[in-house]
Amino acid sequence: MARTYKPRIRYVAETRAAQTEWHRDRCLDALASDRASDEKLREAGGAMAALAAALDAHGARPATPPQIDRDIGSPNGVVAFVQRREYEQLADGTVVVEQAYVAPARLAHDEAWKYTSHAADPAHAGLVAFMTASQERARTEHEARLEARAKKLAKRAAAAAKQIAVTLTADEEFVAAEKFGQAKKAAERARTVKQQVADLYRHGFYYPGGRIAGGGYDAFGEFLGDGVLRSHLDPMLAFWPQILPRKDRLRVGNEKTFVGGGDSKALMLTAPYHVLDMKRLGAIIVELDSNWTSVEDLMTALREKFESWAMPNFITGRMDHGQFVRPHLIWILEQTVWNDVRRQEADADGNLRWVGDKRCRKAPIDFYHRIQRALVGKLIDLGADPAQHNVYKTKGATSPFFTCVIANGVNRHRLGRRKPAADGTVDARPCLMDALDLHVDEADMARRAHIVRSQIGSTPSNEIWNRVGAELMPTVYRELAISRPEFVAAGSTQQRLAGYFDSLVRPALEAELGASDELDRILDRRTTFAARYCAADKHKERTGRRGRDRDTRFTMPTAEERQQEAGRRSREQNSDVLFQKYVIAVKEAMKATGCIRKPAFIKAMIDSKAFKKSYAYNTFEKACHHLGIEFHQAVGRYIVRPASSTLIKTSCPSNGQSRYRRQTVRLSPTENGRVPTPACLIARCRPNAGLDSIATRTGYA
Incomplete structure (x- = not known):
């Protein structure tokens, strides 16, 4: 089967003559855009010169935004504070050197390098000469690259003109058009960036x-x-x-x-x-x-x-x-x-890779x-x-x-x-x-x-306001806490309570800040707010009402009323207290025997008259659930769930049968550091088996 030859360079024209013309125009355009300037284009004559003359003859300014708005100016700029050294010789011959700053100067293009202390420095002069030589060398190398590129484009055009014309298929034309569009966008973007940089250097920002x-x-x-x-x-x-x-x-x-x-x-x-x-x-x-x-x-x-x-x-x-x-x-x-530094980082796929040096x-x-x-x-x-x-x-x-x-x-x-050099010299800078x-x-x-942030931008009145608040608010909280008779009596009206607060804090404030109309005005505002704060029960959101509807701040109960109020409990509080007592009784029974039986325990509670019969029966399951006790064959076991525990594997006989069941047990060391006997082993053993025999058989005694 014969192979079909496909040239690497695709034609954009239908004939070889048209292709040659297209490459020649492309090379000339590239050469003109790289090397030709506006002055050379005007000297070239022809249509371009006529167009340039017509533009120059027009009275309007060119439509270049940076050039039009160059006179707008900017509120920001570069300001230099230059250090100057002043020398003074004293009577004893001592020379004193003082660092001083001259008035700040705003640098401009015609004053560059003028306000800097580097101007008389030989090292700086050498740096400027080095930079100038580097720029000239870079410019020469850039021109050489442009000439080499022009020769390369001309050679490529001549080689492309000798290629055999090939008719492209529809798919190849579509791919070629897509690639040509991408290349055109990339070239346009490069030209745009290049033009923007040129405008920045020529017209400014x-x-x-x-x-x-x-x-x-x-x-x-x-x-x-x-x-x-x-x-x-x-x-x-x-x-x-x-x-x-x-x-x-x-x-x-x-x-x-x-x-x-x-x-x-x-x-x-x-x-x-x-x-x-x-x-x-x-x-x-x-x-x-x-x-x-x-x-x-x-x-x-x-x-x-x-x-x-x-x-x-x-x-x-x-x-x-x-x-x-x-x-x-x-x-x-x-x-x-x-x-x-050398480290591990995860890429987009989550794979770890080493980066750094x-x-x-x-x-x-x-x-x-x-x-x-x-x-x-x-x-x-x-x-x-x-x-x-x-x-x-x-x-x-x-x-x-x-x-x-x-x-x-x-x-x-x-x-x-820095460390001393090899010759022993030390940098003393x-x-x-x-x-x-x-x-x-x-x-x-x-x-x-x-x-610092609380004082930035503060005025004298702000400082007085803060000082009055620092003296007044602790006094208000103290009066609310102790409820003295004078405070309770002043709480009859808001105005009277504000005057009471004023009488408490004014002497100390006047001794520190002095008497003034500003102090009187701020005291009046802050004491009025404090009185409204107390009268409107704003403090109760913080102290809590404790389930009572009475306002005890501005009432003086008798001793008998206080005793009755202290001895009165809500139904929920009494229930919680009684339940905690029941839980403690169950826990003590578990510690004593290692296991618990419901009939025997309830009978013991009824006989001791610690709880009523109905309460003892109704609360037993709730207390066992609270302690994590589970029952099997009428025998309760105590499951320990501490924050720090040890997992072990145990095998216990179930219901007296010869087969064993695997059980995961959590054990925690006690206060003396010993591992306790796993009471949960009782759950899977015979009801009549004792704790000592089980512990001895399993090896956890």
């Missing part, structure tokens, strides 16, 4: 307005210059994209509750929320649940906590109606922490989290979150939706001291461990956070 990042934003744009992004404004900001993972592992989100991937890291860096690289921890994040009137106030509070070298590198937050809302503090680490050590990871907790403990007074929910997710430093404050652009941070107290109590952090 633009947001049309809407709800995002937990708040509403009007339309705004952020243009820092042609080809300039936020990460280009300061050397410390350039480290932020570096510590984040690559495009395939980077996770960002428009809201804090959801993050996902993307097609371009440049576009993903403009998202509001960024997730750190989980395999190499390059930063420490502390979230402050507080609002600040200005960035300067927050910087002042942080300088009281840290020295200049220990300040966070970034502070990211949102400027909302003149307030700096819920900022995040970010410390960039000089050396990342490897976080990929066995060379990764857990001690540096634990030390990283210890430093993070110590930072939170030190910043509790500023509103740090003691729960530490978002230790890996933060407000992006390169996101135009937030303001990024460069609080420390001089140095990155080290967690602890300070580390975060030197500025923190690593002995942090989680319970104390939660308690301090509760106190």
